[in-house]
Amino acid sequence: MKKKILPSQARVGMYIDSLGKDWMEHNYLRSCFLIKNEAMLAKLKSSQLKEIAIDTEKGLDVEEKKPDTPKPMHKPAEKPVTPAFPQTTGADIQQAKMAYKMASQVIRDLMNDVRSGKALKPEQAASSAEQIIKSIDSNPHTLTAVTRIKNRDEYTFQHSVGVATLLAGFAKETYSNSAIEEITIGGIIHDIGKIMVPDSILNKPDKLEGDEFIIMKKHVTYSREILEKFNNFTRMQIDIALLHHERPDGMGYPLGLKAEDISEIGAMGAIIDVYDALSTRRVYKKAWEPSQALKSMLEWGPGQFNQPLLLRFIKYLGVYPVGTWVLLESNRVGFILSQNEDKLRPVVQANLELKTRRLMNQEVDLSAITSDAIKGVVSPQAYGLNDDFVI
Numbered sequence: 001m002k003k004k005i006l007p008s009q010a011r012v013g014m015y016i017d018s019l020g021k022d023w024m025e026h027n028y029l030r031s032c033f034l035i036k037n038e039a040m041l042a043k044l045k046s047s048q049l050k051e052i053a054i055d056t057e058k059g060l061d062v063e064e065k066k067p068d069t070p071k072p073m074h075k076p077a078e079k080p081v082t083p084a085f086p087q088t089t090g091a092d093i094q095q096a097k098m099a100y101k102m103a104s105q106v107i108r109d110l111m112n113d114v115r116s117g118k119a120l121k122p123e124q125a126a127s128s129a130e131q132i133i134k135s136i137d138s139n140p141h142t143l144t145a146v147t148r149i150k151n152r153d154e155y156t157f158q159h160s161v162g163v164a165t166l167l168a169g170f171a172k173e174t175y176s177n178s179a180i181e182e183i184t185i186g187g188i189i190h191d192i193g194k195i196m197v198p199d200s201i202l203n204k205p206d207k208l209e210g211d212e213f214i215i216m217k218k219h220v221t222y223s224r225e226i227l228e229k230f231n232n233f234t235r236m237q238i239d240i241a242l243l244h245h246e247r248p249d250g251m252g253y254p255l256g257l258k259a260e261d262i263s264e265i266g267a268m269g270a271i272i273d274v275y276d277a278l279s280t281r282r283v284y285k286k287a288w289e290p291s292q293a294l295k296s297m298l299e300w301g302p303g304q305f306n307q308p309l310l311l312r313f314i315k316y317l318g319v320y321p322v323g324t325w326v327l328l329e330s331n332r333v334g335f336i337l338s339q340n341e342d343k344l345r346p347v348v349q350a351n352l353e354l355k356t357r358r359l360m361n362q363e364v365d366l367s368a369i370t371s372d373a374i375k376g377v378v379s380p381q382a383y384g385l386n387d388d389f390v391i
Ligand SMILES: [Fe+2]
Pocket: 190, 191, 219, 244, 245, 273
């Protein structure tokens, strides 16, 4: 049963069904989640939310008052409230959500324009590209997190924003500022040809098989036809759309080009397209841990990806990309919150102390201390944690 309650009535074990505001208006990545621990409860109680809704079939109900219980002589001391996540994260999430909303709407509009035979112009995506770049400037990885979480949208929109975001961030390392907007627009429209693929295949909740995959592969040729027809798009933008499924060994599609014939931006698109797909949750598969996705991509070898570019991409994401779960030498488990110049010593959000099994919400900047370090990458599920904790 769904029930409206005040944030002050919330308790650990409740399942939040709605935060009483549109997704755009609150500072959470998700609107539905289980309150798993005191840290999450503290954040919720200290929020500006007026009313929230719980689902009592998925979690605990409001605690019933027991009139028979004798009143204590003295009011028990209030439990100290665990500090909430840093407020700056809220601002970054808001900005990233704005950029996400705008970009997915732009992709929808562009697809509708193509459907109705209107001309397609890169300028239509310019202000959206600007928002994506702004979000990356303020925090390079928040928008990537938002695109992974916001999975109620069709995958095509989510994936296009994810690719545009990663491509813009990665390209910033080597391309001029003026090229970044062009590249970001290329990322936004890189799968525009999917408009010609039947919805039953495009939005199929399971893995594609046989003929379905053959039809899906045609989206690249459709993209090329659409972009070249309007004659408004640059070579780089067409390359991102046309070459992001090519492979250095010539086994990619649709052209089967060899490494020397694939432009750098096309090869970057190919790496990012696969990385975004692997690290995003789908109905039929879990999201891969970022480090697992990168490790597998390296193992697949130089036939599949341009190796120098892949190594550069790994360096850009960091040895431990944001969102990776790690075990610290201090026997605490947490996830990478942000990078430092020393990529081996990022900022970790420690969530669990193994010795005491105590849940915590502590930011550990490994670049500022010498007493702790990362011991290794772990699976949050192995410790009873999962990415729902990242809210
Ligand atoms: Fe594609």
